[in-house]
Amino acid sequence: MVSVIEENSPLGVLHFNASHTMTHRHMVLVFHDSASIDCVSQRNDVTYEWHFNRSLRLPPNVHSNGRSLKIGIMTGAEVGNYTCIAYSHGLATSASVWVSVKEVRAHVSQMTTSLAHPVTAHQFNVVCHVVGYPEPTISWSFTDPMGQTIVPPGVSHPTPNKVHIQSFQPSLHSGTWTCMVRNYLGVDQKSIRI
Incomplete structure (x- = not known):
């Protein structure tokens, strides 16, 4: 897993663990490849929510389960901005990664x-x-x-x-x-x- 550290937040440091290399919060996948991204907070009592291009609706080949996001197969419809929002006791913080396809x-x-x-x-x-x-x-x-x-x-x-x-x-x-x-x-x- 590749780890990308995000900025400090009210919930501590939020970071991504990803199955592919990320550079400056950008992941490039090969067409028909699959990938996973885990959103991790330092706190234990956190719930997670994933957004795609500011919407709760994820593309058909993408599924979230708590802090984990899985891209089953990259077709091009999955290109965009994925935002992880972490919530705990009224506090929230978010971090984003842009996913694109290698030409x-x-x-x-x-x-x-x-x-x-x-x-x-x-x-x-x-x-x-x-x-x-x-x-x-x-x-x-x-x-x-x-x-x-x-x-x-x-x-x-x-x-x-x-x-x-x-x-x-x-x-x-x-x-x-x-x-x-x-x-x-x-x-x-x-x-x-x-």
Whole structure:
């Protein structure tokens, strides 16, 4: 745990213990990372309350339990100012930490395929595993063995990073599937031959 000491207060010194490095009350997380922050007072009879950007409503992936705050998965919606307010016998003090996301160039880490029902339905998925922040945009292209780049029939996109072939037909769906990703930091692509 990394400890960041806050200023003296009526409740004594308030500080943070965090799972990641903090610099000047600022924590930078990698996209899809998780983290924890504990707010600690020197006194024993303290109750704690967490605010996000001056609101009691925390983002969906963030949960508090007394002095502990857990960020389950960093998606970008969790970027902001987290304030711990400590109460004891009519006294209150607070300390804040700004949590942000490290910007990462768009990158395709891998391409995978799957057959959901290989014998009966021949349903086939091609999945593009993407990293990057801001979250990259994803585009797909298909090139058949003759070099044509038309999208064959029977193809859907249940999610931006997945191509679903409802009824795999080698004459229609065999070829090269390419996934291209981009954010303002860069562009990347990978292909898989089916």
